[in-house]
Amino acid sequence: xxxxxxxxxxxPAALDAVGQDPSLKLxxxxxxxxxxxxxxxxxxxxxxxxxxxxASQSIDMDEAPSQALRGKKDSSMRVAINLVRDQQAAACxxxxxxxALMAIAxxxxxxxxxxxxxxxxxxxxxxxxxxxxxxxxxxxxxxxxQLRQFAIMGSVLATVVDGLDRPRVGLLNIGEEEIKGNQCVxxxxxxxxxxxxxxxxxxxxxxxFKGTADVVVCDGFIGNIALKSCEGVAQMMGxxxxxxxxxxxxxxxxxxxxMPILRKLRPRMDPREYNGASFVGxxxxxxxxxxxxxxxxxxxxxxxxRTEIEQQLPDRISASMTPILQHKEAV
Amino acid sequence: xxxxxxxxxxxPAALDAVGQDPSLKLxxxxxxxxxxxxxxxxxxxxxxxxxxxxASQSIDMDEAPSQALRGKKDSSMRVAINLVRDQQAAACxxxxxxxALMAIAxxxxxxxxxxxxxxxxxxxxxxxxxxxxxxxxxxxxxxxxQLRQFAIMGSVLATVVDGLDRPRVGLLNIGEEEIKGNQCVxxxxxxxxxxxxxxxxxxxxxxxFKGTADVVVCDGFIGNIALKSCEGVAQMMGxxxxxxxxxxxxxxxxxxxxMPILRKLRPRMDPREYNGASFVGxxxxxxxxxxxxxxxxxxxxxxxxRTEIEQQLPDRISASMTPILQHKEAV
Numbered sequence: 001x002x003x004x005x006x007x008x009x010x011x012p013a014a015l016d017a018v019g020q021d022p023s024l025k026l027x028x029x030x031x032x033x034x035x036x037x038x039x040x041x042x043x044x045x046x047x048x049x050x051x052x053x054x055a056s057q058s059i060d061m062d063e064a065p066s067q068a069l070r071g072k073k074d075s076s077m078r079v080a081i082n083l084v085r086d087q088q089a090a091a092c093x094x095x096x097x098x099x100a101l102m103a104i105a106x107x108x109x110x111x112x113x114x115x116x117x118x119x120x121x122x123x124x125x126x127x128x129x130x131x132x133x134x135x136x137x138x139x140x141x142x143x144x145x146q147l148r149q150f151a152i153m154g155s156v157l158a159t160v161v162d163g164l165d166r167p168r169v170g171l172l173n174i175g176e177e178e179i180k181g182n183q184c185v186x187x188x189x190x191x192x193x194x195x196x197x198x199x200x201x202x203x204x205x206x207x208x209f210k211g212t213a214d215v216v217v218c219d220g221f222i223g224n225i226a227l228k229s230c231e232g233v234a235q236m237m238g239x240x241x242x243x244x245x246x247x248x249x250x251x252x253x254x255x256x257x258x259m260p261i262l263r264k265l266r267p268r269m270d271p272r273e274y275n276g277a278s279f280v281g282x283x284x285x286x287x288x289x290x291x292x293x294x295x296x297x298x299x300x301x302x303x304x305x306r307t308e309i310e311q312q313l314p315d316r317i318s319a320s321m322t323p324i325l326q327h328k329e330a331v
Numbered sequence: 332x333x334x335x336x337x338x339x340x341x342x343p344a345a346l347d348a349v350g351q352d353p354s355l356k357l358x359x360x361x362x363x364x365x366x367x368x369x370x371x372x373x374x375x376x377x378x379x380x381x382x383x384x385x386a387s388q389s390i391d392m393d394e395a396p397s398q399a400l401r402g403k404k405d406s407s408m409r410v411a412i413n414l415v416r417d418q419q420a421a422a423c424x425x426x427x428x429x430x431a432l433m434a435i436a437x438x439x440x441x442x443x444x445x446x447x448x449x450x451x452x453x454x455x456x457x458x459x460x461x462x463x464x465x466x467x468x469x470x471x472x473x474x475x476x477q478l479r480q481f482a483i484m485g486s487v488l489a490t491v492v493d494g495l496d497r498p499r500v501g502l503l504n505i506g507e508e509e510i511k512g513n514q515c516v517x518x519x520x521x522x523x524x525x526x527x528x529x530x531x532x533x534x535x536x537x538x539x540f541k542g543t544a545d546v547v548v549c550d551g552f553i554g555n556i557a558l559k560s561c562e563g564v565a566q567m568m569g570x571x572x573x574x575x576x577x578x579x580x581x582x583x584x585x586x587x588x589x590m591p592i593l594r595k596l597r598p599r600m601d602p603r604e605y606n607g608a609s610f611v612g613x614x615x616x617x618x619x620x621x622x623x624x625x626x627x628x629x630x631x632x633x634x635x636x637r638t639e640i641e642q643q644l645p646d647r648i649s650a651s652m653t654p655i656l657q658h659k660e661a662v
Binding site: 125126127137140141172173174180181182183204205206207208209210218220221222224225226227228229230231232233234235236237239240241244245247251253254255257258260261262264265 | 541
């Protein structure tokens, strides 16, 4: 049970989740004394749909994934993913070390047929609602074939999560013209246009937030940098707003009036509303909550897992990969 | 004389510039009838420090750079850059097609000794003031050696523009740890740490706006996507703000009070304040104004050119490359 806050956030969020959803059962994996203590504190120790599963180790937020994978066989993360592999759990939700979670999930669960590497897919706000973007950092380099796999997985995810029939899939590039971009995106564009997805062509950085596409595909290095850059700009704008409104008594007064309105902005931008990134391409469902997630945000990550379980995301991704695998075998 | 607005913006901005700076002389390159007409309209046709230089062609904003380079020998862009090559002008400022400007500048002016490829460097706002970032899209792929050249050029630029003694140079990556990132950034990190610059290590996307570094180095594909993604987020936040403030009579009233404060935000974020990206690495000074730049923004781009002329930027970049060239020759 990881993240910046550990059981102090995860346990109350779990109680909220089982309270809201009478069909949900949760297994809390972690140090049983700490988890039990949190459950006691929140009056949840006898909840019939909450079970505690002991794990003697935990993985630090800055621990090297390779070390976490090799050296900590009884970490809460490893034990939780083992439960998914053994079909004792339908999904794993974690706020812990992203790299370690990915390394362990990949090692224990393996990738789906036809998927070379899993990807991290998250929802981001857009003026049209939201957009699914992948890969956000599972891989530091991807070739055109992997970008095609990301595109198919993203398309399936948008279909099941948003109920879209043919989600529009865009490929992130530095221009919309076909002649632009590096070799990898040019090759990927060719592969995507031959795929059975609704490929809408290249999109640029600013298109992510314009609703130009329902799914934006890029390699993990670029996706991670773009995502963090955007977080940086939003934080800077927030800070500038606070500074301007606290300059004088008059601006503070105006701020008092404006605050309720500015606060309504929050749910439209709030990373908590979008918390719960999917590790797609694995033989199992793994959801990564932001390390700094609070109770509400973690609850959202559980809801994402719930949707993917109901919609049997891994099976549907598998089914979408079948034509490509058959084509490859035929060639 | 290009950009989305052409002489209608450039001519009045040029008049402002010579009005503000009694030592500045400007050559207005473009269709002499149109430019002359604009000058007449603004009462500037007899200004002693404004000269009109005719060019019979212009390059469209969406014209392919290769076509612009080969097919339009008398475009305003080509003529203006020829003036720089022939030392009749100390710098070229253009709001035209970025790709064409780069292709022509590279072809006509050539790169400085030791520089494989020029880069686009712009100032972006940060909570600490501003940051110089390069490459923002001159190149779609760069190797470690080119990233080193970008780092040196960015360091020189920050030194001359901001008067910094040892500007902090960061390398954009997906984590701050040395083990993270792709092969290219890892190799570049090694080269940068051996360079005579103040290399501060890897920075992440959100660091761009935190003032962690004075110069952020990345390849043009990533830089362009990060920049446009950030523009997209800022635009979305602006739109959300406007929407929330116009929901009801009450929010409109609050908006009236908040507007003067929100407006003060603008100069801190306004791309116009940061208008004028430098094409660094060329044997001459070329400044790219945003295509949609208004009079004030274009004036700023002229000021950037002015600073780089005074500080003899190309010569100083050349001087900084000398030790590396000598080292290479010695090896």
